[in-house]
Amino acid sequence: MKISKKIVLLGHFGVGKSSLIRRFVENTFSEDYKVTIGVHIFKKNVSIPEKGTDVSLVLWDLEGNDDISNTRLSYLIGTHAFIYVYDVSRPATYKNLESELEFLKEKQKNTPITVVGNKEDLVTKTYLKQNVDDFGSLTDLYVSAKTGHKVDFLFSKLAEALI
Amino acid sequence: MLEDYKKKYTKPVLQHAILDFNGNVVESDNTLFQDLKDKYIGDIHPFFETFSALLISEDNETVFSCVHLEIENRNITADIILQTFKDGKNPLLIIHDLTSHYLNYQSTAQVRNESVINSQILELKNIYLKEKEVFKNRFIANFSHELRDPLTGILTFTDILSKTNLDLQQKDYIKILHSSSNFLKKMIDDILDISKIESGNLELSIEPFNLLDLLNEIKFNYKLKAEHKGLKFLHSFDEKLPEIIGGDAKRLRQVLTNLLDNAIKFTSNGSVTFNVSLNQIRAQKASIHFEIIDTGIGIEEEKLEEIFTSFSQVSGDDSIKGTGLGLAIVKHLVEHTKSKISVSSTPGKGSTFSTNINFVSKPSLKVKKDKKKQSQLTTSKKYNILLVEDSEITQLSVLKILASQGQFFLDIATKPDEVLARISNIDNEVDLVLMDIKLKEFRGDEIAKKIRKLPERHQKKVPIVAMTAKVFKEDLSLYKKAGINDVLTKPFNESQLLDIISKNLK
Numbered sequence: 158m159k160i161s162k163k164i165v166l167l168g169h170f171g172v173g174k175s176s177l178i179r180r181f182v183e184n185t186f187s188e189d190y191k192v193t194i195g196v197h198i199f200k201k202n203v204s205i206p207e208k209g210t211d212v213s214l215v216l217w218d219l220e221g222n223d224d225i226s227n228t229r230l231s232y233l234i235g236t237h238a239f240i241y242v243y244d245v246s247r248p249a250t251y252k253n254l255e256s257e258l259e260f261l262k263e264k265q266k267n268t269p270i271t272v273v274g275n276k277e278d279l280v281t282k283t284y285l286k287q288n289v290d291d292f293g294s295l296t297d298l299y300v301s302a303k304t305g306h307k308v309d310f311l312f313s314k315l316a317e318a319l320i
Numbered sequence: 321m322l323e324d325y326k327k328k329y330t331k332p333v334l335q336h337a338i339l340d341f342n343g344n345v346v347e348s349d350n351t352l353f354q355d356l357k358d359k360y361i362g363d364i365h366p367f368f369e370t371f372s373a374l375l376i377s378e379d380n381e382t383v384f385s386c387v388h389l390e391i392e393n394r395n396i397t398a399d400i401i402l403q404t405f406k407d408g409k410n411p412l413l414i415i416h417d418l419t420s421h422y423l424n425y426q427s428t429a430q431v432r433n434e435s436v437i438n439s440q441i442l443e444l445k446n447i448y449l450k451e452k453e454v455f456k457n458r459f460i461a462n463f464s465h466e467l468r469d470p471l472t473g474i475l476t477f478t479d480i481l482s483k484t485n486l487d488l489q490q491k492d493y494i495k496i497l498h499s500s501s502n503f504l505k506k507m508i509d510d511i512l513d514i515s516k517i518e519s520g521n522l523e524l525s526i527e528p529f530n531l532l533d534l535l536n537e538i539k540f541n542y543k544l545k546a547e548h549k550g551l552k553f554l555h556s557f558d559e560k561l562p563e564i565i566g567g568d569a570k571r572l573r574q575v576l577t578n579l580l581d582n583a584i585k586f587t588s589n590g591s592v593t594f595n596v597s598l599n600q601i602r603a604q605k606a607s608i609h610f611e612i613i614d615t616g617i618g619i620e621e622e623k624l625e626e627i628f629t630s631f632s633q634v635s636g637d638d639s640i641k642g643t644g645l646g647l648a649i650v651k652h653l654v655e656h657t658k659s660k661i662s663v664s665s666t667p668g669k670g671s672t673f674s675t676n677i678n679f680v681s682k683p684s685l686k687v688k689k690d691k692k693k694q695s696q697l698t699t700s701k702k703y704n705i706l707l708v709e710d711s712e713i714t715q716l717s718v719l720k721i722l723a724s725q726g727q728f729f730l731d732i733a734t735k736p737d738e739v740l741a742r743i744s745n746i747d748n749e750v751d752l753v754l755m756d757i758k759l760k761e762f763r764g765d766e767i768a769k770k771i772r773k774l775p776e777r778h779q780k781k782v783p784i785v786a787m788t789a790k791v792f793k794e795d796l797s798l799y800k801k802a803g804i805n806d807v808l809t810k811p812f813n814e815s816q817l818l819d820i821i822s823k824n825l826k
Contacts, residue, residue: 161362163370170429171437190437192430194422195386195397200366215366220386221433231384235370249440 161213162319163235164312167228167261168242169250170221173275176302177242178218181312186303193220196232203316212316223249225257230264237319238269240311243292245274245285245299251292258295271315274299277306335415341375343368346410352417353391361413365389371402375411380404386422389415397422457515461790464508464515465758468789468810471508473713474501479814480720505811510645512789513574517652521792524656526680529569531561531608535596538573542580546592549584558597565606566680571653576610578646579673583614590615590670599676606681611674618667627663703728703751703825706742708767709787710734710759714810718754721814728821736762736770743771743779750782752825755804757788757795764788765802772803783824787812 166174175193179185182201197218204211219232239261243251254272261270274292277285277299285299300307332351339361340346348356353364361368367387374382384400401414478501482494516522539555546553576594583592592614599607619627628651654661654675665671705728707718715732722728731750733739743750753771755764764786774780786799789810799807808820 161369170433190434192426192433194426194429195388196367196384197388198365198367215369220429223436229385231382234382235373247437247440247444 159213160210160320161215162237162316163215163217164238164240164315165217165219165233165236166240166242167219167225168221169223169244169247171247172221172242172244172250173302174221174240174242175218177240177273177275177300177308177311178216180302180305180308182216184305186305188303193218195220201312203313205313205317205320207317208320210320212320214312214316225260233265236265236268238271238315239265240315241270241272242275243273244276245288245292246276246279248291254292254295269318271297271311273297273311275302277301278304333417335417337413337415339371339375339411339413341377341411343372343375345413352396352415353394355392365391367400374402374404376404377406377408378404379406386418386425395419453518457519460511460515461792464512465789467504467508469711469714471501471505472811473717475505475811475813476717476721480724483724507645508811510649513649514645514652516792517649517656521794522652522656523793524568524571524653526566527569528564528566528680530563531565531679532557532563534569534573535561538576538580539594542577542584542592542594545580546584549588551584551587551589552591554591554593556593556595556597560598561596561608562598562601562606562681565608566682567657567677571656572677575650575653575675575677576612578650579610579612582646583612583616583671583673587614587616587670601681604681606679607676608679609674609676611672613670613672615670618669618671619663619665620667621665624663624665628661701727703821704749705730705752705754705821706739706750707732707754708734708739708759708764709754709756710761711756714756714787718817721817724814725818734759736767739767740770740774743782744774746779749779752821753782753784754808754821755784755786757786757790757799765799765804768799768802768804785820785824 166178168174170192171190175191175197176186178197178199179187182199199216199218200213201216202211202213217232217236219228222228241254241258241261243254245251251274258270258272261268272292272295274285274296278301285293298307298311300311302308335352335356336349337345337356338347343361345356345359345361345364350356356364361371367384367389374380380403382402384402386397387400388395388397396415396417397419399416399418401412401416403412403414405411474497478494478497482491482498486494513522535557539553539557543553543555580592580594593612595609595611595613597609597611599609601607628647651661654677657677659675659677661673661675663671663673705722707715707730709715709718709732719730719732722730731742733742739753743753753768755768757764768784768786771782771784772780783805784803786804786807787810788795788799788807791807791809796807806820806824808816
């Protein structure tokens with residue numbers, strides 16, 4: 158039987174949610190910023206050799222919002238996992254990280270959340286260490302949609318964890 | 321006929337489809353998409369894959385707004401409504417095509433988001449630039465400070481050496497040493513000034529001073545300098561200029577001498593003109609116009625703004641010495657008086673710098689006269705000076721200067737205990753303490769505080785003169801609070817040291 162998992166990407170606007178999906182699905186990247194409104198849905202099959210199976214990831218790319226409570230709740234129905242994306246170079250996108258995650262946990266109690274700091278190519282490793290109090294302790298992975306760093310790793314590990 | 325028109329010209333925006341509870345399309349009106357019937361909904365578009373959990377027999381309406389769909393090679397942005405019913409009736413799917421509506425919304429959101437992101441990035445850049453600026457200024461202040469001790473040594477020993485028996489050639493060498501070290505001192509002063517200005521630590525004083533004396537002194541010095549370079553020095557001082565005005569004489573001198581130095585530096589033939597006139601006196605304010613004209617190399621129009629930038633030298637001639645800070649300092653100082661400096665220039669013909677500066681026209685206080693020869697103590701008494709300093713160069717400089725006067729005994733202390741023990745020794749009173757501030761193991765101002773807390777009444781009041789390069793406003797206030805009487809700025813020369821000792825001895 159085909160396994161299908163719905164993954165919802167959320168976070169502020171301009172943090173690179175669409176770019177992460179495009180990098181993962183099409184292996185492309187564009188510097189041009191195009192605002193996402195509503196939701197775009199993409200699909201990609203990921204094979205998990207360790208478990209001898211394929212997973213079909215249905216990726217919901219949600220419109221960015223500077224307040225997560227404005228998210229249309231119908232989009233969250235049937236979600237298997239969230240990826241919360243912020244921009245490591247822009248403090249406005251992670252200043253309320255803790256409360257945003259709390260909101261998600263409240264709405265979808267048992268749905269796992271992966272917290273991702275995107276645009277890691279724009280900052281130094283020292284910068285990431287220095288900001289451990291702001292976002293470091295809550296972050297699962299630093300990625301770059303631009304360079305592709307850790308993007309495949311993010312989705313394939315998530316797919317594996319969801320089986 | 322109307323129905324025919326409607327069919328022909330009405331663009332359908334709604335599609336209705338009936339689903340079974342397994343998610344298969346059992347009926348469709350084919351208005352937007354033609355080929356949905358008999359298909360599993362999840363195969364039509366991945367968006368519908370999550371529908372299986374919603375296909376239950378309950379009265380319920382679920383709305384998904386603004387969903388982007390690509391079906392049958394057609395892209396639309398639609399609101400999707402799934403209506404379920406409790407009596408076992410099949411669920412109804414409604415696709416509402418709102419593409420043009422959402423396209424408008426997208427354009428608005430694009431503009432808004434880009435503007436928010438750009439302003440956030442700009443704010444971050446500003447924070448970054450400010451942090452960089454603070455770092456730069458702190459670095460410059462510390463670096464310049466470290467240069468002061470060796471420079472004090474060079475200046476002092478050049479002075480001392482010049483008073484020994486020298487032949488003509490040696491005297492020439494001393495002149496070069498003297499002018500080079502003074503040039504170095506001027507550069508360090510400029511660097512410190514610009515860091516003080518850029519960190520917002522510069523404050524202008526308003527003291528009465530004799531404007532005509534100052535202008536005549538500058539004229540005298542620069543006439544010599546210009547003529548030495550083979551240039552004519554022309555000047556015109558308005559007869560209506562007030563003699564006494566209130567303002568910061570030191571900084572005015574700095575503005576004018578920087579502009580005149582600049583004019584002479586970049587002129588190899590012709591003249592330098594120094595004009596000063598009274599604009600107006602109104603409401604206790606005297607507006608004075610200063611103009612410096614040269615017939616030098618001039619500046620290209622596109623570089624006119626650049627010349628006022630720190631560390632900028634637009635001449636492109638490496639043989640012309642300087643830090644490129646002179647005009648930046650001038651601009652900042654003039655702007656501190658809420659005035660502006662303007663420049664007009666023709667390459668190959670020369671430049672004119674001019675500014676109007678406001679002063680207090682009738683200052684109430686009297687002009688302080690310079691106390692010349694203050695360093696000569698009139699009594700034959702010998703004074704005990706305690707030098708608290710761990711730089712050997714400065715120790716030796718002070719020792720040589722004081723020894724040459726024959727009026728002082730000098731003790732040197734480098735540790736806090738030694739200082740306090742020496743001060744507490746009432747059998748051999750200290751008449752004055754020369755206190756370095758930034759010693760390797762302790763701070764001079766901290767020791768000053770301890771001295772002021774000593775029990776012996778006469779010793780605890782011993783005059784303390786700080787010797788330091790750190791003379792920002794907050795530093796001076798710190799020294800005052802610590803009980804320090806006066807401050808000698810490093811690097812200093814013989815007369816500055818003797819002046820300050822003489823001034824503070826009882």
